Amino acid sequence: MHMMAVTKIIFLDIPTTLPVPTSPNTWKVRLALNYKQLNYDTKWVETTDIESVCKSLGIPPTSVLPDGTPKYTLPALIDNTFSPPTLLSDSTPIIEYLEHAYPDPDPSRALCPPTSRALHALFEYHVAHAITAQLLPVMIMHLYDKKTPRDRIHFRTRTEAALGKKLEDIELRGEEREEHWKKIEAAFDLLASFMQVGSGLGEGAGAGEIMFFAGSNPSLADCTFGGLLLMLLYDSPDEAWIKISSWSNGRWKRYMAALEQWTAVK
Numbered sequence: 001m002h003m004m005a006v007t008k009i010i011f012l013d014i015p016t017t018l019p020v021p022t023s024p025n026t027w028k029v030r031l032a033l034n035y036k037q038l039n040y041d042t043k044w045v046e047t048t049d050i051e052s053v054c055k056s057l058g059i060p061p062t063s064v065l066p067d068g069t070p071k072y073t074l075p076a077l078i079d080n081t082f083s084p085p086t087l088l089s090d091s092t093p094i095i096e097y098l099e100h101a102y103p104d105p106d107p108s109r110a111l112c113p114p115t116s117r118a119l120h121a122l123f124e125y126h127v128a129h130a131i132t133a134q135l136l137p138v139m140i141m142h143l144y145d146k147k148t149p150r151d152r153i154h155f156r157t158r159t160e161a162a163l164g165k166k167l168e169d170i171e172l173r174g175e176e177r178e179e180h181w182k183k184i185e186a187a188f189d190l191l192a193s194f195m196q197v198g199s200g201l202g203e204g205a206g207a208g209e210i211m212f213f214a215g216s217n218p219s220l221a222d223c224t225f226g227g228l229l230l231m232l233l234y235d236s237p238d239e240a241w242i243k244i245s246s247w248s249n250g251r252w253k254r255y256m257a258a259l260e261q262w263t264a265v266k
């Protein structure tokens with residue numbers, strides 16, 4: 001009799017008012033879980049409750065706040081498949097754990113071979129600074145609108161205290177907003193140009209476009225970048241996604257179409 005490996009994975013994600021989540025970091029891990037075809041159940045935890053839920057389950061914090069208290073974030077994952085269970089937080093270590101615990105027999109499907117760690121860290125650093133850090137002035141109200149009512153209150157209180165401004169005043173408008181989007185477009189174009197190098201399009205006719213950052217299969221970089229694109233698509237279908245679809249000769253539209261098969265929410 002064929003024995004199906006039954007995984008007992010609980011994945012902690014943040015709910016929204018949409019049928020889908022919109023956190024880039026949780027999407028990063030969900031894309032990896034789906035790509036690896038692992039069985040898992042989602043436990044939905046509003047941002048307001050992340051700290052208390054993680055503490056009660058024994059999930060470790062991911063950083064320390066300036067005042068020295070531990071900061072808890074999602075994604076987090078509990079794997080009860082093996083004894084003792086594994087309790088993890090922080091997207092990259094979670095994906096590295098999944099790779100180690102559930103390696104794909106086909107090495108070309110590895111998401112983060114150990115030899116790619118430094119390059120992946122560099123990729124994440126670049127995307128965080130060149131793109132993610134630039135999004136607040138054009139995305140803040142889109143993000144806010146998709147949050148649950150409790151999380152809206154929590155987000156407004158914390159963000160306004162941290163930035164000393166009303167959310168509505170962080171948002172750029174008019175010409176300034178369009179100029180800001182142009183800067184973000186330039187960062188996307190730069191990434192597209194790096195992918196073009198990977199495709200070998202400079203080497204003459206016939207060379208195809210590589211779909212993902214490391215070739216025809218996704219890697220950790222694609223989980224990271226794909227997670228960011230899914231946030232932009234779901235939080236702002238009418239503004240961000242319309243713009244992004246038209247950038248870089250349609251590259252990101254094709255990229256999203258290729259990722260779509262791993263975007264199921266279970």
Ligand SMILES: N[C@@H](CCC(=O)N[C@@H](CS)C(=O)NCC(=O)O)C(=O)O
Binds near residue numbers: 025092
């Ligand atoms: N380094 C963490 C960052 C995760 C993170 O910042 N998650 C956000 C949601 S996208 C969060 O949980 N925020 C909770 C909060 O700010 O209280 C990772 O890669 O998983």
